[in-house]
Amino acid sequence: MTFRTLLTVTGPNQGEGDLKLAADLCEQIGAHLSVLVLELAAPPSGGEYAAVVSPAWLEERQAELKRLEKRISDVAGFLSQSAVSADLSDDYPDTGWADDVIGRRARYADLTILGPDLLASHTLKDKVIQGVLFSSGKPMLLVPEGSRPTLKPKRILVAWDARLESSRAVRESLNMLRGADDVRLVIVDPIEDEFHHGEEPGADAAAYLARHGVKVTVDRLPSSNHSVADVLRQHADDVAAELMVMGAYGHSRFRERIFGGITKSMLDDHSLPILMAR
Incomplete structure (x- = not known):
């Protein structure tokens, strides 16, 4: 298969390392970069009723949404400075449904890139792996810290x-x-x-x-x-x-x-x- 669209998934606590890695791979083969920004929603404690009346839970959700907004802004800024064509999407799923969200997005890419930052984020890493492998029908590329990835390997x-x-x-x-x-x-x-x-x-x-x-x-x-x-x-x-x-x-x-x-x-x-x- 010829890779025309590469997907990378990023969260609020990650930097630009994985974004730069994915952008460099896109530039190497002339591909389009698709970025999905995710914040995993904290599950409510004590059931649905408790979720409605719990001020602490509501405050936590507001903090998560603010982190998501900031991350979206940071990623948009990075992409605006990048030479590759790119699109940006975001979501705020419950943790239990995150792999389905990721899998659906990965169906519209040829390859999902998992860089060192994502691989170090265990919860998000597991969700991306499960979503891509079991819900997208598409491959993924795992890039560990210290390696030199290329989509033109010899x-x-x-x-x-x-x-x-x-x-x-x-x-x-x-x-x-x-x-x-x-x-x-x-x-x-x-x-x-x-x-x-x-x-x-x-x-x-x-x-x-x-x-x-x-x-x-x-x-x-x-x-x-x-x-x-x-x-x-x-x-x-x-x-x-x-x-x-x-x-x-x-x-x-x-x-x-x-x-x-x-x-x-x-x-x-x-x-x-x-x-x-x-």
């Missing part, structure tokens, strides 16, 4: 497990894969049967990519008593990958929350930009 690692989610991640990143000098299709502990990786693990996926002009190499790796996430992280470091592409939540969110999983591990600990799709 070395890409694709975490391939033959699931639907991996296939979607590859499809969404196809334009970047085509432009890279070195794409590593990585399979950890491949299973050789028709329901998993086939008789020659990675061959079908590599052939598909090659027909799109992707310079692809298949790396089949043993886990050797390490987690799959650790193997992927180490291999990305070994091949100096600038970007990792992977499917997200091949298992349910509940199962990953209780038992852990590759997606959760990567969300919690990653040192290079990761494009995720579901």
Whole structure:
């Protein structure tokens, strides 16, 4: 896919770092920047009746709305000085509905950027991840602190497990894969049967990519008593990958929350930009 619109989400307690990051990525590929400013509404204590009569709760909501207004003004000022085309929207949802609001907005972008400021805001980070992955049908790019993100990477690692989610991640990143000098299709502990990786693990996926002009190499790796996430992280470091592409939540969110999983591990600990799709 060619990215024409990039979305970034920001809150009242964030600075300009993520905005500048998203604007720079837009400038790099000639894309439009869409910014969503959110203030998450504090839930009422003691039920709906208490919410109506509680002066403290009403004061808190007024303070939240003032923070939202100030943030909107600050972001508008930043965008007015930016060279990229941009639009600005805002919302004040209850925390429980924030992921739906974000997901609906993300449907009108090709890619949502999660920069270091957002990733450090745990509540908003979780809402953006859930909204994009489960309510938009679009991919997201996680950019950790200290990394050098680019939408024109030369070395890409694709975490391939033959699931639907991996296939979607590859499809969404196809334009970047085509432009890279070195794409590593990585399979950890491949299973050789028709329901998993086939008789020659990675061959079908590599052939598909090659027909799109992707310079692809298949790396089949043993886990050797390490987690799959650790193997992927180490291999990305070994091949100096600038970007990792992977499917997200091949298992349910509940199962990953209780038992852990590759997606959760990567969300919690990653040192290079990761494009995720579901």
